[in-house]
Amino acid sequence: MTRFPRTPPFRITRREGLFGAAASIFAVTAGRALAQAPRESASLKAQVEAGELPPVAERLPQEPLVVDLEAKGRAFGQAGGRLRTIFTRARDVRYMVVYGYARLVGFDQTYELQPDILRDVVVEEGRIFTLHLRKGHKWSDGAPFTTEDFRYWWEDVANNEQLVPAGPPALLLVDGEAPTVTVVSETEIRFEWSSPNPRFLPALAQARPPFIYRPSHFMKKFHEAYVDKDELAAELRRTRSRNWAQLHNKLDNMYDFDNPELPTLQPWVNTTEPNGQRYVLARNPYYHRVDSRGVQLPYIDEVEAEIAAAGLVASKVTLGESDLQIRTLTFSDAPVLKKGEKTGNYTTYLWTNGAASEMALYPNLNYEDPVFQELFRTADFRRALSLAIDRRAINKSLYYGLAKERAVAPLEQSPFFTEARAKAWAEHDVERANAMLDALGLDRKDGDGTRLLPDGRRLELVVETAGERTEESDALELVAESWRLIGAKLIFRPLDRDILRNSAYQGASMMPVWYGWNNGIPTASSPPDELAPVDQANFSWPMWGQHWQTKGTAGEPPQIEPAQRLLELYKEWQASPDEDNQAAAWNAMLDIHADQIFAIGLVSAAPQPIIVSNRLRNVPQKAIYAWDPGAHLGVHRVDEFFFVE
Template identity: 30%
Template sequence: MKWSDGVPFTADDIIFWYKDIILNDELTPAKPSWMIVGGKLGEVEKIDDYTVRLHFVQPYGVLLDSLAIYGGQGGFFAPRHYLKQFHPNYTSEERLEKMVKEEGFNYWYQLFMAKNDWIQNPDLPTLRAWKPINEPTATHWIMERNPYYWKVDTAGNQLPYLDRVTHVLAEDPEVINLKAMAGELDFQLRHLMLNNYPMFMEASEKGNYRVVTWESGFGSDVAFSPNLTYKGDPVLRDIIRDRRFRIALSLAINREEINELCYLGLGEIRAATVPPQNPAYREEFGKKYIEYNPERANALLDEMGLRWDKDHKYRLRPDGKTLSLTIEVVAGIFGPWVDASELVKEYWEEIGIKTAVKTEERALWYQRLYAGEIQVAVWSFGQVLFPIIRGLRLIPFARECPFAPLIGEWYVSRGKSGVEPWGDLKKVLDLWEKAKLTVDREKRIQLTQEILRINAENVWNIGILRAPATMCMGVLKNNFRNVPEVALSDTNLNSPGNANPPQFFFKQK
C-alpha cells in the first residue's frame, strides 16, 4: 500500500499516530475513548514494517469492531513522512516557529492540526479513493482520484472508477433540494427533506433521475434530550434530574400528531433506543413512556410539588419562579426538527411548562452542548447501531452525549474536569466498560440490553418516531449506476461509504 503521493504506508505511520499524536497532550488532551480499557490507555508496539501489536491491561472484546469504525486515517494512522515536518519531535524550534507565524497561528499544535485535516489541507497524503485539490470553501470543491489507491475490482481494474468528484457549495439545504429536483446533481443522499418526497417523485422523469430510499439505522429520527448536567441554573438542573419530570415530558407529547404533520404519517412511533437491526433490541424498550397521556404527565408534576401559578397557566419551581425550558435545535439540515420542536413546545405548555424554541447554527449548537449550556438538546438519535462501539447517545462517554455532556467530559478527561457520574449514569458506564472487555458475544448482548433497559426506564432521551425509509432518500441521475437501491443509512457506516462509492460509475450510451 502507498499514500497518494507514492510513499509506502508502513507501521511507522501507526506508531507516529500513537506516540507523536495520541501521547502528545497538546495535540490530544482527551485521549480517544475506544483506546481506553480498564481505565488505562492502550499501547501500540511496532513488530516490523508491516505489523503492530496492541496491548491493553484487560481483554478487549470489541477491538476489531472499534478499529472498523474509528481506525481510519487520523483515527489509527497518519502520514509520518509528511506531518513530521510540523512536529517538534522532528523539526527545530526555530523552523517550527517560523512556519507557525507564516501560517497565522500562535502555537505549533494549531499548525499541526490544520495540516492533519484532510478537508482543509489538500496537500495531506491520503489512502482514500479521492483527494481534494482545492479549499472546501470554494464554490466547487473538487476531489481527484488517488493514483495509488489500494483497491481493484474483481476483474483487476483499478478503483475508483470516477476520476473526479465535485461538491457544489450550497447556501442552505433548500438550495440542495431544488438543485436535486431540477436534475442538476448526479448524486445526493444527505439533506433531502422528507416533505419534498412527493415533489421529487413527480419531477423525476423531467429531471432524468431516480429516487432511492435506504432504511435508517437511527433509533429515532428526532430526540429531545434534557441536560442532566445543565450548569446555568441549579434549581432547573435538579428538576431535570428527577426521573418523574422526564417521564412527564415524554407522556405529554402527541407523537401521532407529529407523525402526521411533520412526517407525512410515514414514521413509526418509537422511544429512543437502538434500531431493530441490533441484536440487543427489544420491543419493550421502544414502547416505554410513548403513549400520549397528559393527564398522567400532570399527575407526575403535581407529585413533584410543581404547583400551578395563580392563573393556572404555568407551573412554579421550588424557588417560586416560573418553570420554563428552552429547546435548542439546528434548523433545516436533516429533518423537520424545528416543526416537531414547535409542536413539543405546545404540548409541554399544556402541562404548565413555559417553553421556548431556539434555532441556531450547527457549530454554535455543539459549542453550547459541550459547555453544558443547553437545557433540552434536539438531534437525531443516531450512532446507536453499534452501542458498545459508538453509543454516545446512550452512554455518557463523550461530550457529544446530549443528556450528560459534562459527564462525557469527565470521562474523556479521566476525572480532571466535567461532572462525575452518579447512580444509573455510573452504572451504564460500568456496564459499557464490562461489555467492551467481554469476548463472549451473547454475554455482550445481555450487557447491552441492560444498558438499554436503564436508558428506557430513565428516559434520558425522549424519542418521537423511527424515520420512514423515505427519510433516507437519495436522488441519482439515471446514468449514475452501481448504487444499491436498498441499503442501510447510518452515521457509523459513514453512509454512503458502506455502498462502495469507488465502484460508482456513469453508464455510457
C-alpha cells in the same frame, strides 16, 4: 497473463484455547482468483504510456482487496465519469473521507467488521491486536504504506507533547494505560494492553476514524526530529508559521481533506486548494480495492463538489446539478424532489435514518437552575412529558405516517430491538401524565392553566435547537400543543449549533433537541458511549460526561443512582472481551434507558430522501443512512457506483 490472488471475504470468528483464553480473529474463507489480469483505467492510460505512472499491476498491492460484487447482488461497472454532488460549506470536503470509507477495518453492509486497508487482524484475549498490512500497498503519491507510518504516528506525533499536548487518543488508553506498540515487520505491527480494549476495532471503522498512521515520508519533512534546523526555519518563514508544531499540525489534516499535497489512502484524492466554491477530486491511482474482473476501483474517475447555500440544494438538484445527493436533504424536500425528477434526470429513493430517534428532547440533568434540575432528575417528570406527546400527529404531519412512533431505542436491524423498549413511555396518555405531575406536587396552576413550580414560577420549558431542520420546528409546535394539555408551556429557542453545544456543556441550556443516539443499530461489540455519562456531547448529562472525559478535573460525577449504574455497566462492557458479557451489559443499559427516559424520543426510522442520477448504478434503493456505524454513504461503497452512458 498476470493474475492477482483474490482477497477472500472475511468474517470475525472465535477460537478457544489460544494463550489459554478465547481469541477472535478475522478468519479467511474460500474465494476465487481474479477472473482477468488487472485492467488499466482509460483516464490513467495516457499517464502510464508517458511513464508518469506505473502500470496498474504495479500500483495495486500484491494482495488487493477483491470485491465480490456478485455476492452483493451488484453489477460489474465501467470506469470513468464525473460524479457531481453539493456541499453547503467549503469545509464539507471532509465528507469525501466519510463517503470514501477506506478504513483499516470497516463495516460491511450487514454492519459486521471486516478488514479493508489491512489484510487481516488477529486479536488475542481481547487485548493484543496484530495488524497485518497488504504487501506492496502504496499511498496516493506512490510511496510505500508500511508500519513505519504507524510507528511515526505513535512515537513522533501522538506522544509528542508539542504536537499533541493531551497525549494519545482515549481509545488507545485502557484505565489510563497506553499500549505497547511493537513493529514486527514492514507489514506487521502489534498493539498490546494488559486489559481488554473492545473499543479499539470499532473505533477504527468510524465515520471519523482515529488515523493511527500518517504518510510519514511526507510529514517528516515538517518534523523537527527529521529536518535540518535551517531548512525548517526557512519553511516556517515561507509559510508564516509560529513554530514547527503549528506547521506540522496545519498540514496533518487527514480528515479535513483540504490539503491536496497530503497523500491519502482514500478512493479519491483532493486536487483543489481550500476555497469557497468548488472542489475536484481525482481517482487514487494506487487504491487497494479491485473487482474480480481486474478493474481497479473506484469506478468513477472524478468527484466534483460544488459549495452552495443549504436553502438552494433541493432546487439545484431539480435542475440536474447533482448526480448523487443526500446531505442537506430532508423529508420535507421530498415533494419538490419528486416533482423535479424528469427535469433533473434523477430518481428519488427513500432510505431510512439509522439514528435511534429522528428527533429527541434532552432534559439537561445538569441544568444550572436548581428547581428545574431537580425536576429533570426525577424520572416521573420525564416520563410524564413523554406520555403527553402525540407522536401519531407528528408522524402524520411530518412524515405522512412513514416513520415509527417510538422512544429512543434500537431499530429493528439491531439484535437489541424489542417492542417494549421501542414503546417505553411512548404511548399517548394525557390523563396519566397529568396525574403523575400532580403527584409530584405540581398541582397548582395559574390563570391560563400553566402549572406552577414550588417557587411560584410557571412551568416553562425552553427547548433549544440548532435550527438546521425545518422538521424540528414543525415537530416542536406539535409538542407544544401536547404539553399545553398537561399545563407545561414550551418555548422554542433556535441557536447556532456551536452555541447550543457550548450552552449545554456549561449547564445553561435547559432542553436541547437533537437526534437520538447516532447508533440505532448497535451490536454487542458496539461501544455503548451514548448510553453512559462518559461524553459531554450527550445533552442529557454534559457535566457528568466532562467528569469522565477529564478524569475528574472538570464537571461532576453522576448524582443519581440510575446514571451511576450505567457507568458501572459501561466499565463492565469495557473490561470484557466476551461478546456474551458485552451483550448482557448492553441489555441492562437499554433497560435502564427504557425505564428512565433520559431522552424523550419522538419518532424513529424516518424516511431520508436521496436522489440518484438515472445514469448511476449500484446505488441501493433501500438502505440505512447513519453516521456511526455506516459513515453515511460510506458503508454502501461509493467506490462501487458507476455511470452508464
